[in-house]
């Protein structure tokens with residue numbers, strides 16, 4: 036192929052989503068290239084920082100299918116109940132693993148730990164070649180082939196593949212370079228993320244609490260800690276980040292209340308500006324977008340990575356299915372079916388997350404009353420609650436093999 040290095044599948048981005056795809060496709064007789072701006076294991080890689088990731092039950096199934104769940108579970112805390120409430124008001128609802136007849140609604144693990152497990156496994160995959168550190172600086176495709184231009188060690192190279200997958204995150208170069216249409220929302224909010232140790236045991240309960248300044252999530256972690264995602268208005272971020280530990284604990288306690296007793300210790304803090312972005316077209320000839328490159332969500336519902344992992348499972352199903360049938364893994368049929376399969380889930384989760392973030396940040400009394408009545412109704416109506424639980428667990432709709440806990444092929 037013109038002297039350019041040629042792959043069956045080239046993945047741009049070795050974050051949690053791209054690395055998961057590389058691993059899921061490994062062992063199937065394909066030549067896979069994984070391009071990332073950071074060398075694998077680079078401690079400065081921001082995708083694998085200390086943020087706590089709530090993994091839905093459906094993500095556990097996908098990791099089981101990939102054979103990595105046990106390693107992830109070694110340092111993951113189960114979520115057995117989710118408690119949703121509105122600060123200072125009557126409405127609340129609660130979801131429980133027992134009611135849904137599963138051992139856990141989901142699990143909490145740090146991005147760092149998930150990254151360590153994925154990268155350790157990838158090291159043993161002779162068919163996945165890391166092309167890193169390398170920066171993708173150009174992309175093009177036609178009916179026959181997709182090409183990326185990279186800069187590596189000060190030199191330019193061109194690589195080509197039958198299927199190019201963009202997993203290059205929220206500010207995706209590939210998405211921008213191809214001019215794919217997007218819908219975007221800005222919230223004027225940022226998430227302050229840390230962990231706290233409460234005086235009472237968390238008993239594996241996750242809390243979603245809605246306050247006037249924005250939502251708060253508290254997720255159970257190992258060693259009795261809880262991960263905090265505290266949404267604050269942009270103009271408050273600096274102030275909250277600058278508080279000393281005691282003042283931070285005091286301010287957070289005032290927002291969350293005393294359901295878990297007194298918060299006694301706090302970990303390192305980090306802040307992330309929040310926006311929501313979703314592509315309305317996720318494929319081009321021989322190119323598919325997955326993960327945050329296709330949808331970047333408000334973290335309040337803890338769905339971004341879970342949604343990305345479902346993109347991985349669907350694409351793997353279609354590409355390996357085509358390969359097994361002697362068809363083209365990057366052909367029009369695979370890409371058309373991928374886009375159709377994922378569109379509804381991506382749109383629904385983005386809209387629901389956006390709705391949650393907006394409705395629950397709205398201080399107007401009629402909106403408050405409506406949402407409190409809504410939550411109360413949800414709590415009194417088991418079928419509606421089951422539907423909400425199924426959505427939170429990521430097990431709705433047609434499920435690919437991996438999402439049923441089966442190996443990719």
Ligand SMILES: Cc1cc2nc3c(=O)[nH]c(=O)nc-3n(C[C@H](O)[C@H](O)[C@H](O)COP(=O)(O)OP(=O)(O)OC[C@H]3O[C@@H](n4cnc5c(N)ncnc54)[C@H](O)[C@@H]3O)c2cc1C
Pocket residue numbers: 047048049050051052053070071072073080081082086087088089090169170171172202203204205207208226228264307325326327328334336337338339340341342343
């Ligand atoms: C505070 C917070 C809390 C969250 N909590 C949850 C949660 O509880 N549950 C959940 O499911 N999700 C959660 N999320 C979302 C989740 O973190 C993301 O959805 C997920 O990390 C996205 O992974 P990704 O691989 O798609 O993108 P990224 O992690 O952004 O990876 C992109 C990769 O592409 C590489 N790259 C980019 N451009 C180039 C280029 N031009 N050339 C070469 N390489 C390039 C980057 O180096 C990077 O490695 C949270 C997010 C935040 C901010």
